[in-house]
Amino acid sequence: MTPRLNVNIDHVATVRQARRAPEPSVAAAAALCEQAGADGITIHLRGDRRHIQDEDIYTLRRVVATYLNLEMAATDEMMRVALDARPDAVTLVAERAEEITTEGGLDVAGNFETVRRAVESLREGGLFVSLFIDPEPRQVESARDAGARQIELCTSAYADATLGARAVHDGGRERAAAELSRLRESAALAAQYGLVVAAGHGLTYRNVAAVAAIPEVAEFNIGHNIIARALLTGLPDAVREMRERIREARG
Numbered sequence: 001m002t003p004r005l006n007v008n009i010d011h012v013a014t015v016r017q018a019r020r021a022p023e024p025s026v027a028a029a030a031a032l033c034e035q036a037g038a039d040g041i042t043i044h045l046r047g048d049r050r051h052i053q054d055e056d057i058y059t060l061r062r063v064v065a066t067y068l069n070l071e072m073a074a075t076d077e078m079m080r081v082a083l084d085a086r087p088d089a090v091t092l093v094a095e096r097a098e099e100i101t102t103e104g105g106l107d108v109a110g111n112f113e114t115v116r117r118a119v120e121s122l123r124e125g126g127l128f129v130s131l132f133i134d135p136e137p138r139q140v141e142s143a144r145d146a147g148a149r150q151i152e153l154c155t156s157a158y159a160d161a162t163l164g165a166r167a168v169h170d171g172g173r174e175r176a177a178a179e180l181s182r183l184r185e186s187a188a189l190a191a192q193y194g195l196v197v198a199a200g201h202g203l204t205y206r207n208v209a210a211v212a213a214i215p216e217v218a219e220f221n222i223g224h225n226i227i228a229r230a231l232l233t234g235l236p237d238a239v240r241e242m243r244e245r246i247r248e249a250r251g
């Protein structure tokens with residue numbers, strides 16, 4: 001089965017928040033992603049609200065016709081939002097205020113009771129829970145023991161090894177192969193435990209294929225590289241249209 005693709009549209013909101021403007025609309029972006037074949041929409045409500053805002057979740061809950069996955073830290077504030085907004089899935093992630101992006105998986109093994117309680121509350125509220133973890137057997141086991149239905153394997157160490165100079169000069173190819181093995185092993189273990197396996201973070205058009213070939217991977221959450229590509233592929237039309245409006249005004 002082809003893995004599902006959820007498009008993470010956080011960075012549509014990043015552009016909007018840069019001006020606190022109404023555009024670009026995350027609802028319009030979500031609809032376009034769905035029209036183009038996305039199986040779902042993923043958003044991350046961060047404690048600092050740097051991109052997605054609370055009202056976006058409620059808007060997207062109304063307009064997303066496929067599948068809405070809300071990434072969040074397991075704080076009391078976020079738990080209230082999730083239980084109220086009722087996304088199709090909640091992905092619990094680790095979050096640090098100073099980080100540029102999510103820096104790695106949630107340490108489920110090291111924070112077991114807290115994560116277990118959060119999973120329990122969300123499940124009691126009828127929500128499907130995924131845990132974003134590093135590809136380590138003890139994290140997979142802890143995710144199962146904490147009651148999660150799904151794990152999302154953090155692909156950032158693999159993705160990092162495929163980038164530019166690191167890949168060419170610094171043993172990146174071997175590191176990428178080693179990271180892929182870790183992903184493969186954790187995916188197999190999770191499937192053996194009956195967990196749904198997702199993957200994401202740092203994936204690009206160039207490095208996604210090797211992860212997509214892992215048979216247990218049923219879902220991808222990919223954001224930055226798709227939005228980056230969309231900006232460039234959409235730019236020529238956007239410039240032409242503005243030139244046209246200016247020209248038309250002079251008859």
Ligand code: PXP
Nearest residue numbers: 102132200201202221222223224
């Ligand atoms: N999965 C999780 C849990 C994430 O936190 C993120 C980033 O918000 C992604 C996937 C998507 O990562 P990227 O934007 O690098 O594709």
